[in-house]
Amino acid sequence: MPGHGVLQASHPAVAAAPSPHKHGSSMASGGGSGSGDSSGRRPTAQQRLRVIAGHLRKPADGGGPGVGAVECSAPGDKADAAGTRTVPRRRQEVMKWNGWGYSDSRFLFNKKGQAEFTGKRYRLSGMILPSLKDWFEGTFGASIQHKTPATPLLNPNAVKPPTLNEAFVEDLKSAGIPFSSDAGDRVFRAHGHCLHEIFALREGKVGRVPDLVVWPNSHNDVVKIVELACKHDVCLIPYGGGTSVSSALECPPEETRSIISLDTSQMNRILWIDEKNLTAHVEAGIVGQDLERLLNENGYCTGHEPDSMEFSSLGGWVATRASGMKKNIYGNIEDLVVHVKMVTPRGVMEKSCQVPRMSAGPDIHHFILGSEGTLGVVTEVTIKIRPLPEYQKYGSVVFPNFEMGVACLREVAKQRCAPASIRLMDNEQFQFGHALKPQVSSIFTSFLDGLKKFYITKFKGFDPHCLCVATLLFEGDREKVLQHEKQVYDIAAKFGGLAAGEDNGQRGYMLTFVIAYLRDLGMDYYVIGESFETSVPWDRVLDICRNVKERIIRECKEKGVQFPPLSTCRVTQSYDTGACVYFYFAFNYRGLSDPVHVYEQVEHAAREEILANGGSLSHHHGVGKLRKEWMRETISDVGVGILKSVKEYVDPKNIFGNRNLL
């Protein structure tokens, strides 16, 4: 079923882009969770996948027609594939240089003061969101009269001229590997999507940036680059999707050598698909949307959908231990990876076989997973694939309060019957979700909405300031999905949960990808914010949510923030023994002289609170440089020692000098 409807057209939209920040690594990263989607009201899985595939297809900027899956699966055809890429070398031609995502997609308040989302890529594109303004002004005490616009263009004079290692550049030239020292290219690769990084760019401030960007085209190119880097003693920083939220891409200011950003985006082919073993061998620079699209065309998927999947890359997922929203079915990146090739200053590290499991000492993949670009570059990955599911269905459940919601998620996890995705939003996010409802065209729909609201709040007695919502995504055989759905709703009913329709569920996932764009809108009006995540045992979920949210509010007050911040959370993943919790926090910074510093202090305090309450340093964003200070207490002295000695052996000259982790 080809495109029915709208979205499919050329590029539609969906996809996930999640939270502003999601992911991270030096390479791209993987993120949290889910993606939104689109498709008609009752999409079949096929339909939806088409849609996704559609969206993800890159607009024709560069060129050629879509990549045929066939080519991909035929080993050896690499060359042909090279023409079609979602991510061009000059990223700034498609994406914002100082904000999230595609240049053509952004929120703005139009002349009538209504919020709208521009562009054509997403389901929400071109729509009016009538209640967003009130929510925005009411929640933050902000006003759309008070603007803080970003510097529109990068001033190349603000960028220091590159310090080039001439001999290295010469050798690179003779190796025939493309590179650039253009200011725009370099600035684009000097940052991820942490608040302070974007805030500085918006103000036109640029710190230390890479001196050169190189675009290897294959594993062998990378081997060559790493050899040259060792030979000439330059610093290499791998760059994947650039969606890091851990300061992993920041150039260490103390680095005196020439810094080379190794952009893997051109290594984006599927080298082969093995249908007997259900694996695919893929170059690591491929971004999530391309990978899914190409596999879909062959009737497969990986099922790995971090919120950042539009932009984050396979190599980045591996390097940061990414997690996808459908991990309940497909697993996290460490479950998906069958084989990894990594180029290090010592040579290439890989296993000799592609087996489901082996006992041969500690798993060397685990030195690679989460290494955050400190040991080498991931160049090729063999990843598990699955046939496309037949059917997909969204759903949602309203609970009278967050406690009941968490209890329900816990029970679902206990019975091991979690749907592909199950997420619980707290009351604030529920209200936020409502603010993102597009204009309803028919009176009937708005009447229906009113009726639903009446039923839940008046008839069922739910307090609109307490109730919260779980969003669900089921996937699989049609029959099984329906059965599964019933099972989950039955459990939910035991915890006072009422089914609240597919629409709410879908909007919940949509929120995930637009929220990243929304941060840019906030920054236009004195509002800054960020999200961060953790994982925590089940028995502490409620405590950590309450304490961290409260801590944020209190810290803001103490730091002189004039208006109470938005401090909200949701449970985005569940496991047998615990859950992943995301916190969102944003505030109006009018009246503060150094808002970013205040922001950082609050985030720091919030992380301290997380650790004090038994949460982890990170569930999937990684450590980067932002969370380095807590590594020792997180993994113990010996743990740090082991990692150090590995680094010492693999990269004694610190060629991979991004200084993440340790």
Add this chain to the structure above:
Amino acid sequence: MASRAPYSHRDSMLKKRDDLEDILEERRNSSDLRYALKCYAPVLYKGLTPCKSIVLKSMVLESDQLRYVINQVSKETGEAADVIQEEALAILEEMGHRLQLSTVRFFAFALSKAFKALFKSVCVNEEGIQRLQQAIQEHPVVLLPSHRSYMDFLLMSYILYTYDLALPVIAAGMDFMGMKFVGEMLRMSGAFFIRRSFGKDKLYWAAFSEYVKTILRNGLAPVEFFLEGTRSRTCKSLTPKLGLLNIVMEPFLKGEVFDVSLVPVSISYERILEESLYARELLGVPKPKESTSGLLKARKVLNEDYGSIHVYFGQPVSVRSLAQGRVNRSQFNLVPRHIPQKPSEETQGFVNDTAYRLVRAQEENMVLKPWVLVASLLLQAHYQYQGGVAPQGVALEELTEHTVWLRGLSREFGAFLHWPDNMLPSDVVSSSLSLHQGLVRVSEGRVWLALVEQGPAGAGDPCGDAAPEEKLFAQAVTVLSCASYRNQVLHVFLRPALLAAAIHTTPSAKKEDVFNSFCFLRNMMANEFILCPGADVQDFDEACYLLGKMGALQVSQLQVAATCGGYKTLNFLTAMLDPFLQGYQVVCRYLCEEAPEGLTEKQFVPAVRNFSVKLLLAGHLKHCEVLSSDLQKNALAALLRLGAVQRVKGTEQVTLKVNKMSVNSLEDTLGGKLSTQKSVLARL
């Protein structure tokens, strides 16, 4: 002298305190019945609705914490788990409160009547009440009143009811429960009962601590208990007990609540109902068992004037801010939180410091009446003249003059003195004297302590021409009663007094030597007074600052010297500590000279008492405060802490093993015969 942090001038001592309002005034002008029946709708934590006691008990019973311990005990004893569970239920039944509004209303009515009969006024700082109201809505609250009288907790609940605040759940000693009817009444007004000692009874501990924590975690009601553990018979603050404080901090430390507010409350009585009862008890007349009929007999007290009560609700203290940087809360990450764990050393230290801090806060906000100054002066005069000719007493004008002088001194030191500014000082002194006519005699313009010879003392003193020993005890009752008022002001003078005494016993004026003596005395007296552990340097600096400010000392980089003008102040301060220093020396002396081998802990108090009686009667000793069992026990605790005496657990009894060398040397050092440098303390 070790490196010392620069001393920040402690003007916080002189901080402004709130004004106090008399809540009885309205009671005198409007109907008590209407007041008792008024609409009572307190705000609760996060707008919670109150929960029934049955619900609470089942929450406790079903908690993971208690279930874990039940299973553990069941495994250890071989009893079936449901048997143990029954036991736990029985414990909860015995313990639990059953707040009933009707009972509260009854108390509101009855206490209004009683208070009006007994007291001139009950004054409360309303700003403190407002702060409390705020705190109750934000976080679970723990109320920590000082404990000087049985009245304390009824009074607390009465005040909270008056201001329409949530009534607390109060940890009370089991002894109250013995009072049949009253016990139940107290239960219905919010008291729950804990056994005084339950040693290693895991089940009891688990049931009890879970009971308290459940209330706190859910913010069901403010929890109230007495940090000092028991009523202070001496009116000095007692060394805080840590058990309950540990329990109430745990929900915060384990992340179960965002914060807990601790609210120190200072209750001061102008005249204590139990005044002579306490003195007798300290002298060895055992405490009467609480009984309803005893309480009824106490009715006769209704005919006397007990002056005013002042209740000061202190600044709520956030456990979170206290713990910031002191306790690593992630220590609880690796064991499930419902499994009981012994607190880490770090946590214990933190709880201990917090406890001291809170007791200090209680002390600092304790309203002092002029009488405490008068009592201090009279007592000093008594000791001074005693041993000389027949007691002459003090001329009234002289007393007034000294009291005014002392008023100035105590204010400089930050005392929270309630001095009626609209009255002549002589009138203030006279009215103080007349309120305490049981303790003083005034005649022909002279004032002295009402010792037995001077005429009939307070009711119940049987001795006209009794045996000298009985006479001595009768005198001691008056002296100890009087001392209990002096003790109320001790905390104001304590640090300067320790410094004055240190200067007194140190031959040189070198600051370092004085500091050493100061530390020695401070260490020696650490069980007697509230001296925060490890705060030697701060205390020394504070004392130097205060006395320097008064011009009594000249403090330079290397020297600390008394000034000529400082004589009076220093003398007064030294004399303040004298009874204690003497007392401790007597205890040491007894242990060195008379204590038999195998002296048991139980025998210790009576034996020291007999020894002191002999010395007093022989005229070798003038401070009969040494007869106080409180002082004797504190001295023993200090010696045990310093290792000069050891407890040896025998099969049936605990005996005391005395290191005579050390004790002897401590005694000499106390008496100033041995310099602190050479003192055994260095070696201990």
